Structure formats: structure tokens, C-alpha cells
Amino acid sequence: MLxxxxxxxxxxxxxxxIVGIGTPDRWDGAPVQMDPRQIMPEAxxxxxxxxxxxRGSLRGVEEGTFFSNYSSMGYGGLNWLYIPxxxxxxxxYIEDYGHEAIPLGHLxxxxxxxxxxxLRPGYSRPVEPGKAAPDVMVHLRIAAFLCGLGEIGYSxxxxxxxFGPRQRLGVMLTEAELEPDxxxxxPPLCDRCMKCxxxxxxxxxxxxxxxxxxxxxxxxxxxxxxxxxxxxYFRGGVYTDEGETGEYMSAQGRDDIKPGPISxxxxxxxxxxxxGEAICGAKGCIRACMIHLEERAVIGNKFxxxxxxxxxxxxxxxxxxxxxxxxxx
Ligand code: SF4
Ligand code: SF4
Numbered sequence: 001m002l003x004x005x006x007x008x009x010x011x012x013x014x015x016x017x018i019v020g021i022g023t024p025d026r027w028d029g030a031p032v033q034m035d036p037r038q039i040m041p042e043a044x045x046x047x048x049x050x051x052x053x054x055r056g057s058l059r060g061v062e063e064g065t066f067f068s069n070y071s072s073m074g075y076g077g078l079n080w081l082y083i084p085x086x087x088x089x090x091x092x093y094i095e096d097y098g099h100e101a102i103p104l105g106h107l108x109x110x111x112x113x114x115x116x117x118x119l120r121p122g123y124s125r126p127v128e129p130g131k132a133a134p135d136v137m138v139h140l141r142i143a144a145f146l147c148g149l150g151e152i153g154y155s156x157x158x159x160x161x162x163f164g165p166r167q168r169l170g171v172m173l174t175e176a177e178l179e180p181d182x183x184x185x186x187p188p189l190c191d192r193c194m195k196c197x198x199x200x201x202x203x204x205x206x207x208x209x210x211x212x213x214x215x216x217x218x219x220x221x222x223x224x225x226x227x228x229x230x231x232x233y234f235r236g237g238v239y240t241d242e243g244e245t246g247e248y249m250s251a252q253g254r255d256d257i258k259p260g261p262i263s264x265x266x267x268x269x270x271x272x273x274x275x276g277e278a279i280c281g282a283k284g285c286i287r288a289c290m291i292h293l294e295e296r297a298v299i300g301n302k303f304x305x306x307x308x309x310x311x312x313x314x315x316x317x318x319x320x321x322x323x324x325x326x327x328x329x
Contacts, residue, residue: 002094002097002099003178004021004179004181005179007047007090007094007176010090010093011047011086011090014089014093015051015085016050016051016087016090017049017050017051017052017163017167018049018149018160018162018163019048019049020047020048020144020147020148021047021178021179021180022045022047022048022146022180022181022183023045023046024036024043024044024045024046024173026183027046027146027215029214030215031117032131032132033112033119033136033137034113034117034136034138034142035136036136036138036143036171038131038132039104039136039138040174042100043174043175044175044178045174045176045178045180046146046172046173046174047172047174047178048140048146048147048148048149048171049087049090049171050149050150050158050162051078051082051083051167051168051169051170052162052163053070053074053075053163053167053286054073054074055166055290055307056069057069057070057073058074058281061280061283062287062307067265067269067281068269068272070282071272071273072272072273075275075278076271076275077273079274079275080273081273083106083168083170084103084106084170087104087170087172088103090103090172091172091174094172094174094176099174099175100174102172102173103172104170104171104172104173107137107138107140108137109274111135111136111137112124112133112134112135112136112137115227140170141156142213143171145184145215145218145220146216147171147180148180148181148182148183149169149184151189151190153189153190153196153289154192154194154196154197154205154221154222155190155197155205155222155223155289156205156222156285157282157285157286159190159289159293160189161189161298161299161300162299163300164290164293164298165282165285165289166286166301183216183218187298191296193292194207195288195289196284196288196289197284198284198288199284199288200230200233200283201233201260201261201262201280201283201284202229202230202233202234202238202280203229204225204226204227204230205223205226206224209224210222210223210224211224232249233260234277234279234280234282235263235268235277235278236259236260236262236265236268236277236280237249237257237259237268238257238258238260238261239257240256240257240258244258246259247267248263248266250267251267251268258317259317260315260317261314261316261317262280262315263279263315264315265279287307290307291306291307291308
């Protein structure tokens with residue numbers, strides 16, 4: 001018989017860093033578009049996995065010299081390669097026991113709802129009454145919360161006692177009945193310090209407007225993130241002033257974006273995977289938060305040296321760069 005203990009051990013051996021198990025009834029009352037039971041009505045367990053974002057993958061952005069590593073190794077590569085690869089292997093292990101398993105692939109591109117949770121107009125329709133309009137979007141952070149991995153921080157980023165904000169999430173549905181974990185009840189990780197708000201380059205994290213969601217008897221609250229602003233600033237752009245044009249995202253058909261102080265690039269670099277453009281390196285929502293949680297010593301994954309070792313840099317686009325130093329002989 002497959003046990004929770006065994007599946008956690010196997011998942012970690014295969015590459016997951018943290019594993020938590022919840023029961024589908026924790027989704028009672030969830031919107032039909034976000035209910036995992038729409039995908040697998042006979043599911044008996046929901047398994048959430050955390051895959052750490054290595055602190056080192058943020059180093060090059062922090063130093064202002066090597067930006068692609070976070071996008072490739074800490075973001076797109078995790079979401080599009082490492083997590084599916086690992087979860088497929090875990091699902092095969094479960095199916096070898098005769099229990100169907102569905103590792104949810106990266107959900108966003110096909111989902112039937114938009115960022116506000118509304119149905120995407122003209123996109124899809126339910127195949128029959130009572131069913132969701134495809135594709136169902138299981139909210140990964142809420143799933144991770146309901147499986148006991150941690151909490152959703154004010155920034156809207158998921159926080160765990162092991163890695164703080166430094167992980168990406170995967171979720172699996174299965175007909176295997178596994179011993180569930182309790183919902184996280186440890187010391188609160190987010191202390192509403194608002195460092196994420198202060199360091200977000202796009203002022204995308206609202207200091208006072210919040211979203212509240214009730215799940216499984218718990219009230220969750222996070223900031224009402226401005227996804228439009230985050231979408232520009234995390235790519236390193238800023239809006240041009242009135243009457244001004246900008247070419248930073250001209251390849252994307254925009255003439256109102258110029259490079260901002262957190263981007264050294266004249267134009268937004270090409271994508272690596274889907275997200276090879278996270279120039280911001282999650283300056284507020286991951287880096288500032290991680291630094292704060294490390295200072296409070298509430299993260300299990302400890303380092304010998306603090307993450308921030310130098311003054312924060314900015315690019316002054318009103319000035320030409322200084323002349324190149326001649327290469328050493
Ligand atoms: S930076 Fe502070 S307020 Fe923001 S999520 Fe982290 S702990 Fe919470
Ligand atoms: S990714 Fe960057 S721009 Fe977006 S919320 Fe985080 S810190 Fe702000």
C-alpha cells in the first residue's frame with residue numbers, strides 16, 4: 001500500500017524539496033473554475049510540491065551583471081522543465097500502485113479565467129451544464145496552503161518555513177488515499193513588514209488594497225497586485241512620459257515603454273522559456289522578502305553570508321555610460 005511517508009520520501013529523492021498532502025474536501029465552496037474535483041472527481045488526495053529557487057540564481061541580478069540565470073534556472077526552467085519532469089516521474093510511481101495521478105502542468109496559458117478570476121471572454125465554454133469552462137485553473141498557492149506547505153505572504157508570493165519566498169509550486173491530483181497534513185499552523189512567516197511594497201520597482205504591490213479569500217475555515221489576505229504594472233516593471237521597463245515614445249518593448253508592439261532604473265538593457269531581452277525576461281529578479285516580492293525573513297531567522301535554508309552585500313545599484317538612463325576601460329593586456 002502506498003503511504004504518505006513513502007510518496008514524500010520518493011518525491012524528495014526525485015527532486016522535490018518540500019511535499020504536503022491535502023484532501024479534496026478542503027476545496028468545498030471553491031469557485032467551480034478553480035476546483036480540482038472538476039478535473040478529477042474521484043481524487044482522494046491533492047499533493048503540493050515546493051521546488052526551491054536557488055538563492056544563487058538571484059545573485060547575478062543582485063550584482064547587476066548576469067540577468068538570465070534567474071529567468072532560466074530560477075523561473076522558466078523550473079516551471080517548464082524541472083517541475084514537470086520531476087512530477088511526471090512521481091506520478092508514474094503512484095500509477096504503478098494502480099492509482100491514477102495527474103501532475104498539473106503549468107496552468108496559465110490555457111486557463112479559462114483571467115487574473116481577476118473572471119471567465120476569459122470568447123475563450124471557451126463548458127462541455128455540459130455543471131462543468132467548468134476549460135481549462136480549470138487550480139490556484140497553486142491556495143493548493144499549497146491547503147496541503148500544509150506554508151502561507152501566502154502579503155506580497156501574494158507563497159512563503160514556507162524552509163525557503164521563505166524562494167520556491168515554485170507544483171500540484172498533483174491522485175486517487176490514492178494518503179494521510180493528509182494539517183494546514184500550516186506554525187509561527188506566521190509574513191509579519192506585514194512591507195519591505196516587498198517598498199522595494200517593488202513598479203509600485204505594483206498595493207500598500208493598502210487587499211484581496212481576501214476564505215478557504216477551509218481560514219481567512220487569507222494578500223495585496224491587490226497590479227498585474228499590468230508588474231508585467232511591465234518585472235521586464236525592466238517603465239512607462240514613458242506623456243508625449244514621449246520608447247522602444248524598450250517595440251518588438252512586442254509597444255511604443256510607450258522605455259528602460260527603467262533596474263534594467264541595463266536597451267531593449268527587453270528575448271525570452272528564455274516563457275519567462276526569459278524577469279529582469280527585476282523579483283526585487284520586492286522575493287529578494288526583499290527573503291532578506292527580511294533571513295534577518296528574522298525564520299527560514300530553515302540558512303547561508304553563511306547575508307544575501308545583500310553591496311549597495312543597491314540603479315541605471316541612470318539620463319546619462320551616457322562611462323567610456324569602457326581598456327581590456328587588460
Ligand atoms: S516582505 Fe514582509 S510584508 Fe512582504 S510578504 Fe515578505 S514578510 Fe510579508
Ligand atoms: S516581480 Fe518585480 S515588479 Fe512584479 S511584484 Fe515582484 S518586485 Fe514588483
